[in-house]
Amino acid sequence: MNSKRPVTPYGWAIKQRLTEMQLDQRKFCELYGIPPYRLSNLIHGTRKAERYRRQISQLLDLPPS
Template sequence: MNSKRPVTPYGWAIKQRLTELQLDQKKFCELHGIPPYRLSNLIHGTRKAERYRRQVSELLNLPLS
């Protein structure tokens, strides 16, 4: 089910940090109780998901921008 939505700069930052931490998206979501579709929303910019954006930014030490 890859509908080929573009990845936002914030999405690339998330992917890069997860790679540095040697975590895949699924494992990261399981560890922190984040619904995988919300992480996908953040990566592709399809929804704001403010609450999860703050949580993910904190966990991965990313700027909120």
């Protein structure tokens, strides 16, 4: 699916936190009303998505780098 696009360091941080919280990406998006494609944009660095970046950083307790 998205295997062609590399995962950014911020994307790996998201994935790591979701793993620690025992949530998959789909469930996380459902819980917090985040469009799955926006989460994917942030993981792969394909769009800035600043609003969601701030929200996701807060929810996952990540620096908004």
